Amino acid sequence: MKLAWASTLCLALFWAIIAPAPADAPIRTLVYQYSYDARGFSGSSSAIGGIKSDTSRGSASRTGEITVEVAAATQDGGLVVDITQTIDRTPRPLETIRCALYGATSDVVCDQNVHATREETVLLTYLGRDFYDVSRLDPQGDWSTSPKMNPGKVSILNSFKATKTDGDIVTIAVDREERNGDFRATTTGTLLYNSAMEVPTSVRIATAGARTGAQGDMNVSLTLISDSMAKPTGSTPH
DSSP: OHHHHHHHHHHHHHHHHHSOOOSSOOSEEEEEEEEEEEESOOSSOEEETTEEEOOOOSEEEEEEEEEEEEEEEOTTSOEEEEEEEEETTOSSOOOOEEEEEETTTTEEEEOTTSOBOHHHHHHHHTTSTTSSOGGGOOTTSEEEEOOSOOOTTOEEEEEEEEEEEETTEEEEEEEEEEEETTEEEEEEEEEEEETTTTEEEEEEEEEEEEETTEEEEEEEEEEEEEETTSOOTTOOOO
């Protein structure tokens, strides 16, 4: 059953990625402000959670905005998005990437012809439908996910804990363990998640990783600054 399910997922993601962008306006547009800094990682690009991501050499930092346009919601719980990143003090945005997301498993599969940046990767991990589902929480508020589309020897376990609820906003602790050959990485941090709008409003994570002959750390912060589905501030019912 697991193999059949994974094959079905793979096929659905494949068609979602290669399908041409629809002519209609996006279903929803989200804009996040981000900051990124990393030190010490080295080597070629690596596959993280089913997508290829850049690997920093020496040290790097950048700030800017990431725009996510929702193109389609699929019948099997997936979400197809186009993601575009701008970097402050650069003349043009990075190339737009089409990705398919599954929040229940934390699967993210993007167009393999374009490498996602680390900050795009972080955001996409928490944007899928059914990422936060109270029916999956244990009595302590914990749940976990593992991508089913991991290539090769990649092993990822995402552990989450809902630590506080304030109206629609849920504070979620993140603890992620990743292994890929001789590479090991641990990610910890906190999400503020709007359970009514089903999107993270704030992401703060720190990653420490190591492989043979190299080690490093990374920090990513994301803040939601615009949501086309958000109600206007101060609106009142008639």
